[in-house]
Amino acid sequence: MTTYIDARHVSAELKRRLTAEFPGVKFSVRRGRGTGSASIDVTWTDGPAARDVAAIANPMRGSTWNGYDERYESTATEVTVTIDGERVTGKPVVEHMGVHHEVSDEVRAEARAMWLAANPDEEPEMTNGGFTCEGEFIGGSWGVNQILDIAERVILPRRWRAAREAAAAPASKSTVPAEPATALPGPGLDVTHTEGEGIVVRGTRRGDGSAPALRAQELKWHRKEGYWYLPGTRGAAGAARLGVVREALRAAELLPAAPTAPSGGSEGAATAVAQIEESAPAVEEVAGESDEGPRGLECGAHRVTGTGERQPHGAGAAYLFRCLTCGQRALLADFDGLKCAKEAEAEHARARVDRLLDHVTLRGASTYLITYALAKGPFRRTRGEAVEELGRLLVLGATPRWHAGELRLLHHDCRVASVIRAPGEPLAARTAPQAYRCVPVPEEFAADWDGAACLAWRDGVDAALTYAVLAQSGG
Incomplete structure (x- = not known):
């Protein structure tokens, strides 16, 4: 069964990846220019080279042009994108990927000056023989073409290299802190891996001793975002490196010892719930919340509706809302700090699980295989049992994500459970594109x-x- 990803979702994911890989560069990612909605055009000014951008953009095509047979041929490419808050993996419906690297007037002027310095007796509008410019050989051509070659092969790489080095190096001036002053001490480091960011370490502070250990693992400081990151670890390839980084930080006493897996048992759901509940107090202490603060789904079970009544005091532009499940009345912004009824929250979580199990990858199955972290498995569960067990994890704050046809529940980017269709379950019928x-x-x-x-x-x-x-x- 194949899930097809529309070009508009692919373009949004591509822009997110380009922005994360090349911070500070403004990309224009548009679709439908050229061969229609199945094409994507990427445009940017100066910054990275076209081949570096193409290395990220081209793998997101679902088909390539065969000039011999004059037709598009499907590829085995799959991409993971975000659709309505869910991560979905499928085949991109993108046939053409245009990469357009534009050169600013400032760079063109500098390249023209370098060309005139190397060819003082020539005119840019005439043809000219080859010459060497800062170690790069510029082949014979029209002068205007050689100026563009100097800009793309000499000036832009030099500028981009300097910009990356300046962004990677921690600032030495006292006016710009090298690390966040309000972050947690070393033992509270949060080491995670996601497909979009790669391996990221958050929670450091100046003088906690973490910088030498992180640099020893080739991590770099992201001054704009305020965390350490390991280049080249986005996607599935970086997950294998996550354990190595964590072990190195444990050896430097910057992380606590790894938890010991239980000896066994069939209560995998109880183990996963205990795993989340065990980490909950530390999260509440960091966030500065009291026992009266938000819990679970961050009041996500509230189902509010407008009453049409103005608030009894204060500015008259604000109206009161009412929760249909617990009956509380408040301003819309105030519902973020109000807890809904426990039964309503549980019912909301079960409804979410029901919708997740109706996803195209799991639709129509009556039994599922659920694998819980730190527990032997997988466990075969009926739909009713899966709804109850996974609903408990959602109430405790787990986040659903899709990866390669598998439903995963994450807590602080750590997987606590995963769900797949049980062997032998029939696949749901897939509809063709409209x-x-x-x-x-x-x-x-x-x-x-x-x-x-x-x-x-x-x-x-x-x-x-x-x-x-x-x-x-x-x-």
Whole structure:
């Protein structure tokens, strides 16, 4: 079963990855320019080289152009994006990825000055032989082309390299703290790995002794975001390095000893719940919350509706809202600090699990395999049992995420449970896209999108569109 990711979700994920990889660079990521909604164009000025941006952008295409057969061919690429707050993995519906590196007027002026210094008796509007500029050989061509080569191969790499070194090095001036002054001491370090950020260490402070140990593991300080990060660890490849970093910090006594796994037992859900509850007091102490503060889903069980009544005092622009589950009345912003009824919170969590189990990757199954952290498993559960057990984890603050067709529940970016379809469970029927290259898909192909008949129809659409383009251009 294949999940298809629309180009608009791919473009949003691509911009997030580019911004994280190249901080400080403003990228324009747009779709539908060129071959339609199945194309994405990335544009930026100065900054990194085009090949570095293309290394991130090109793997997010779902098909490539075969010039010999004059057709797009599907690839085995899969991407993970965020759709309505959930991480979904699937095949991107993107056929063309345009990478457009623009050069600013300032850089062009500097390149022109360097060209004139190397060719004092020549004119930029005339052809010119090759020459060497700061160790880079500029081949013979028109002068204007050579100026652009100097900008892209000499000036921009030098500027980008200096910008990266300045951002990676901790500031030495006292006016700019090298590390956050309000962070936790060393033993409270939070070492996590996510697909978008890679390995990140938060919670350091100046003088806690963590900087030498982190630099020894090749981590760098992110001055803008205020945390340490390990370059090149985004995606699944970085997860293997996470344990090495944590062990090094434990050896330096910057992290507590690793927890010991239980000897066994079938109560995997109880183990996962205990794991979350065990870490809850430390989280509350850090956040400075009292026993009366928010808990669980951060009051997410509230289902508020407007009453149309103005607040009895204060500014008349604010209106009162009422929770349909617990009946409390307050301003909309004040519901963040009010706890909903415990029963309503549990019911809200069970409803969320019900919706998660109806996701296309788990839809139609009657039994599931649930694997809990620090417990032997997996455990086979019916839908009702899964709703109850996973609902308890959501109430305690676990966050659902999707990864490669697997539902994961995370707590502080650590996996506490994962859910997959039990072996032998039938797969839910997948519907075909509503349109292919803006052409409505006939109903007979909806049930067998990858079948021979549908592939032949798609080839016919490709040929018809290609003929239409040639006819319009007079070819």
